[in-house]
Amino acid sequence: MIRRASPAGQPGAAHGLRLATARRIGVCSDMPRYDAKRIESKWQAFWEAHGTFATPDFPVGEKLYVLDMFPYPSGEGLHVGHPEGYTATDIVCRYNRMRGKTVLHPMGWDAFGLPAEQHAIKTGTHPRETTDRNIATFRRQLKMLGFSYDWSREVATTDPEYFRWTQWIFLKIYDTWFDPDCAWTDAAGKTRCGKGRPISELPIPDAVRAAGPDAVRRYQDERRLAYQYEAPVNWCPALGTVLANEEVIGGVSERGGHPVVRIPLRQWMLRITAYAERLLDDLDSVAWPESIKALQRNWVGKSEGAEVDFPIGGASGDFAAWKATRLQAGFPAEPLDDVLRIYTTRPDTLFGATYMVLAPEHPCVDRLTTPQYRTAVDDYRRQAAMKSDLDRTDLAKEKTGVFTGAFAVNPVNGEQIPIWIADYVLVSYGTGAIMAVPAHDLRDWEFAVRFELPIRPVVAAHDDYQPTKEERALAREVNGRTEFPFAGLGAAINSGEYTGLTTADFKEAITRRLAAEGLGRGAVNYRLRDWLFSRQHFWGEPFPLWHELDASGNPTGLLRTVPEADLPVTLPEMRHFKPHGRPEPPLAEAPPEWLYTTAPDGVPLVRETNTMPQWAGSCWYYLRFIDPRNDAAFIAPDKERAWMPVDLYIGGAEHAVLHLLYSRFWHKVLFDRGCVSGDEPFRRLVNQGMILGEAELTGYQDESGQWVSARQVVDGPDENQPKLNAGTRRPVVAVRLDTRQTTKLGNEFVLEANPEIVVESRAFKMSKSRGNVVNPDQVVANYGADALRLYEMFMGPLEAAKPWSMSGVEGVSRFLARVWRMIADERSDDVRLSDAVSAVPPSADQLRLLHKTIQAVTADIESLSFNTAISRMMEFVNALTAQEPRPRAVLEPFVLLLSPLAPHLAEELWQLLEHTQSLAYEPWPEFDPACVVEHEVEVPVQINGKLRGKIKTPPGADEPTARGLAQADPRIAELLAGKQVVKIVFVSDRLLNFVVR
RNA sequence: GCCGAAGUGGCGGAAUGGCAGACGCAGCGGAUUCAAAAUCCGCCGCCCGUAAAGGGCAUGAGGGUUCGACUCCCUCCUUCGGCACCA
Structure with a gap:
């Protein structure tokens, strides 16, 4: 050599x-050039062999629990989007270990899921096999990136030892009812109302108890947090299987495009709505982005109003008698058959109710419909049942509905009003019935105009009120006058004794009055629905439940739980995965020895054959990581107290609502049942932004090859149609362009050759079909893991969406090579220190640079501003590589600063600097304020706010000094000559501004 | 429609009331080299000015507050995300 x-x-x-x-x-x-491959495999092997990142069972000193949203191990392998959040958390962990905290940083797999099952149906490969293979790929890829996970804590939701406890928690939920009146005190000392309690503590009414033990069991079953319900599913007869919502696109199956119909099927529901208020309230106690909190509040969708009973039919005498009864008996908890119960947020508009509307599925429809209207009503209901949710909620269509022939009485004025059914009223919200006040509700107005129902204004807007856009859009002409609906707040008119009250006062007064007379009560509703918790799939957690059978083998409706000691209920061995052609779940075809048993008391039992949704396993994995091998409990209470809550949780915004809401719900149930110590699982949450493909320039050409300006191009009639030239309605094709073919004109890119033609410039979501997916394996092979990590952090703010750029990766890779050359001798044959590295004491300038870098990098890591932290380190390296000799005393702290971001390179350089231990637990460099003091500060001088010059002042100079220096500057003096200085604005070390006339 | 986020050079971005464009990419010029790669040095928002000096304009648009606004306030436009007949 x-x-x-x-x-x-x-x-x-x-x-x-x-x-x-x-x-x-x-x-x-x-x-010995910078050789990422050699360095990275060396240090990954070192960390693994030495258990560098193994976390003790209990923290020593301050704890920090940093969690990534664990991935679904798809067959495609890791995507460059995954390492974005994972790198961010890894930096936080490595930094905090150096700050002396005990860090818990685990990783695992959300491994149940549809793709493995679909693959099984296609190929016969068992989903477990596919899943294990995919996990192996993901694990290899994550290890290749050098993340400091404690791999000994790895779990997969598909492990029987994991889902044993998922089933155990389900049983806990099943064993719980929600007592809305139970008062308790939270950690902050606030009195709260409403808590989950053991079902054994549910008060049983005497009448129920008298009816026998089965009646008691049924009574309890109706009140558990997990209950059964007939809910519509997507049944695809051609595929012979039930499809998940995401497998249905535009009313047909994603695979094959077969028609899908909605049929009711027995399902499991979780009563998340009972926790709506707490899920809402406790958002105030977590450090989450306001936008995510807003999304969750929106999703829960709380509204306040009143429930009011309208008696059905009724001549005036009956009405008076009914009112008298109500005055005596009060408002019943459940509506009786003689009334329709409605929910309204505007009880102040009761005097303007001119008709009522029931949802087509409302249970009273059959009973109310008169023979004359029977056919029309039945037809309408049948049509509504066939429509998908999408069709029903299409706002563009005209309102439809039919009259039932029945009437109800408005309880405030005794007026008879007709009862209609219409699909703009949803059975699942409120009471499934409304009073229609067309004058003050846009939907009711539209319906009333269409079916010529009376419209009676009962709220007056203030004099200069301008109708909103929507109100104007619904205007109608009556006798030459234009009338609008008015949905705002105002003062009551035509409302009897309430006339003149403001909307708010009226609401309060009438709600109190209705309650006093037994006609209504204040009520709260949520847009949130109970959680449909069962799926008709094989690859999911079985429910630990048995159904009792009667002598002829039919379910009695009574249930038995699988004893805790018999958990887990594992999946049966299946001969094949082909759909069996019935709507029942695939497990209905499980071998009889799995499916059937006989209880010790001789009652024959059949297993529940639904499985849990993918959300189940991810609802509590953050708890299992704390105690992953515990086979006596889902988590040991002392460990739970030591590590919870999660201090930092990073993941994609696509989980902003469902995963986070579901986890919070489970956690609250576990909290109520004394299984965990806190009522919120994730203290701080951050969403990383999506990484988009490289920016693309797209031009459009018509069939003749003529360029069409992007401004002329519109989407085709539906999403799958080609784009059209808006002028000619002829299709156009997209053409990828090179930057050299285009130029920027104003705000747009245009063709260089023809500036009339506007070109689209945009980065798209990475997708296989677009062919812009970046493979992390490839990036690591070409540039190394440190370069990939550093680039993903350098792209921009963590939370922003950012387009990928391969030359950007090259840029950071060049930076890493510069760092290498700053310390290592590139021209030597073996790895050795550069001759420029020396034990000389650093100069004041070098110390200042170092300490400014420490200060900035530390602050940036604390605020997750990794992009600017990297910039600061680049500046450091640019300055220092130009200098010789380079003092070790500044290089060593710099290597430590770099280590959370580029750990492999940093470890290698640390070793080269003659350290024998890993730097993973070296103390983080301390910033010394004394070192950053400048002996001279450059201060801009402005005249009337415009920059006119610069002066050098000693740090902390006072105004007279600065002014003197400025006035001594010939240029400033010239500009100030003959002007009157009215004011001087001075900020020491920052700025001097002369305001002159 | 409602809720939320964002709009800064050719590109990614920096600066949260005080020198707009740090840092990086791309581009251009130079050094090194037989040549290239790599590396190093320099230039690099737009306009006026041959150039320099200097000046003007400029943070989606318009207005406002302020000595001073990318930053705060109001109105509007565009893009992205979520929800969408929830009474």
Whole structure:
């Protein structure tokens, strides 16, 4: 091997140098240039062999629990989007270990899921096999990136030892009812109302108890947090299977495009709505982005109003008698058959109710419909049942509905009003019935105009009120006058004794009055629905439940739980995964020895064959990571108290609502049942932004090859149709363009050759079909894991969506190579320190640079501003590589600063700097304020706010000093000459501004 | 429609009341090299000015507050995300 080349210019050296260079090219790979591959595999092996990141069972000193949203191990392998959040958390963990905290940083797999099952149906491969293979790929890829996970805590939701406890928690939920009146005190000392309690504590009415033990069991079953319900599913007869919502696109199956119909099927529901208020309230106690909190509040959708009973039919005498009864008996908890119960947020508009509307599925419809209207009503209901949710909620369509022939009485004025059914009223919200006040509700107005129902205004807007856009859109002409609906707040008119009250006062007064007379009560409703918790799939957690059978083998409706000691209920061995053609779940075809048993008391039992949704396993995995191998409990209480809550949780915004809401719900149930110590699982949440494909320039051409300006191009009639030229309605094709073919004109890119033609410039979501997916394996092979990590952090703010750029990766990779050359000798054959590295004491300038860098990088990591932290380190390296000698005393702290971001390179350099231990637990460099003091500060001088010059002042100079210096500057003096200085604005070390006239 | 986020050079972005464009990419020029790669040095928002000096304009648009606004307030536009007949 060649030793160092002779310095150029020495006699006889030229030839030797040339030779050396030529030979070096040939053997490049063993030369000590920055060799990411060698360094990274070396340190990954080191960390693994030494258990560097193993976390003790209990924290020593301050704890930090940093969690990534664990991935679904898809067959595609890791995507460059995954390492974005994972790198961010890894940096936080490595940094905090160096700050002396005990860090818990685990990883696992959300491994149940539809793709593995679909693959099984197609190929016969068991989903477990597919899943294990995919997990192996993901694990290899994550290890390749050098994340400091404690891999000994790895769990997969598909492990029987994991889902044993998922089933156990389900049983806990099943064993719980929600007592809305139970008062308790939270950690903050606030009195709260409403708590989950053991079903054994549910008060049983005497009448129920008298009816016998089965009646008691049924009574309890109706009140559990997990209950059964007939809910519509997507049944695809052609595929012979029930499809998940995401497998149905536009009313047909995603695979094959077969028609899908909605049929009711027995399902499991979780009563998340009972926790709506707490899920809403406790958002105030967590450090989450306001936008995510808003999304959750929106999703829960709380509204306040009143429930009011309208008696059915009724001549006036009956009405008076009914009112008298109600005055005596009060408002019943459940509506009786003689009334329709409605929910309204505007009880102040009761006097304007001119008709009522029931949802087509409302249970009273059959009973109310008169023979004359029977056919029309039945037809309408049948049509509504067939429609998908999408069709029913299409706002563009005209309102439809039919009259039932029945009437109800408005309880405030005794007026008879007709009862209609219409699909704009949803059975699942409120009471499934409304009073229609067309004058003050846009939907009711539209319906009333269409069916010529009376409209009676009962709220007056203030005099200069301008109708909103929507109100104007519904305007109608009556006798030459234009009338609008009015949905706002105002003062009551035509409302009897209430006339003149403001909307708010009226609401309060009438709600109180209705309650006093037994006609209504204040009520709260939520847009949130109970959680449909069962799926008709094989690859999910079985429910730990048995159904009792009667003598003829039919379910009695009574249930038995699988005893805790018999958990887990594992999936049966199946002969095949082909759909069996019935709507029942695939497990209905499980072998009889799995499906059936006989209880010790002789009652025959059949297993529940639905499985749990994918959300189940991810609802509590953050708890299992704390105690992953515990086979006596889902978590040991002392460990739970020591580590919870999660201090930082990073993941994609696509889980902003469902996963986070479901986890919070489970956690609250576990809290109520004394299984966990806190009522919120995730203290701080951050959503990383999506990584988009490389920016693309797209031009459009018509069939003749003529360019069409992007401004002329519109979407086709539906999403799958090609785009059209808006002028000619002819299709156009998209053409990828090179930057050289285009130029920027104003705000747009146009064709260089024809600036009339506007070109689209945009980064798209990465997708296989678009062909813009970046494979992390490839990036690591070409540039190394440190470069990938650093690039993902350098792209921009963590939370922003950012387009990928391969030349950007090259940029950070160049930076890493510069760091290497700053410390290592690149021209030597073996890995050794550069001759420039020296034990000399650093200069004041070097110390200032170092400490400014420490200060900035520390603050940036604390605020997750990794992009600017990297910029600061680049500045440091740019400054220092230009200097020789380079003092170790500034290089060593710099290596520590770099280590959370580029850990492999940092470890290698640390070792090169003659340290024998990993730097993972080296103390983080301390910033010394004394070192960053400048002896001179450059201060901008402004005249009337415009920059006119700069002066140098001592740090902390006062105004007279600065003013003196500025006035001594010839240019400033010239500009100030003959002007009157009215004011001087001075901020020490920052700015001096003369305000002149 | 409602709720939320965002709009800054050719590109990613920096600066949250005080020098707009740090840092990086791309581009251009130079050094090194037989040549290239790699590396190093320099230039690099737009306009006026041959150039320099200097000046003007400029953070989606318009207005406002302020000595001073990318930053705060109001109105509007565009893009992205979520919800969408929830009474």
